[in-house]
Amino acid sequence: MATQLASNVKPFSEALDKLEEFRRLPQDWDSYGAPPISDAALARARGLLTALADRPDLARDERARPAAAVPVATGGVQIEWEGPGGDLELEVHQDGSVSYLLVTDGDDGRRFHERSGVSQSDILRALQTALGA
DSSP: OHHHHHTTOGGGHHHHHHHHHHHTOOTTTTSSOOOOOOHHHHHHHHHHHHHHHTSHHHHTOGGGSOSEEEEOTTSOEEEEEEETTEEEEEEEOTTSOEEEEEEEEETTEEEEEEEESOOHHHHHHHHHHHTTO
16 A cells, blocks of 8 residues: 555655654653644544545645644644645644635735634645645
8 A cells, every 4th residue: 555655645745754753752742741643633634635645636746745744732733835826724633623724815915714624625625725726
């Protein structure tokens, strides 16, 4: 399976590697009492990135490469994209639920689109907006 996955995750491989690093973070990894990153958050984040990598329109598009993947002090993971259509911050919470903040520019200034409890299709639409697709 790893060989099959590796062939189509190019833009996502660095973020997937970071998720594995986050798995090893101990209690208090931030020196402020943060819990380890939860298995639920890691599994959901990996599943989302893998699902995105399975899309032919994204698998070979270097614009789809996340700008950052970082641990969150509440036991979750944040994945960020920057594109011509906007900036997307996707947070996978400790319980595996997902929310996002999409920031776009409009004629009347910056617009902030915040959603919680989002589905995979919601995430795809937000990412396509950020990438200008």
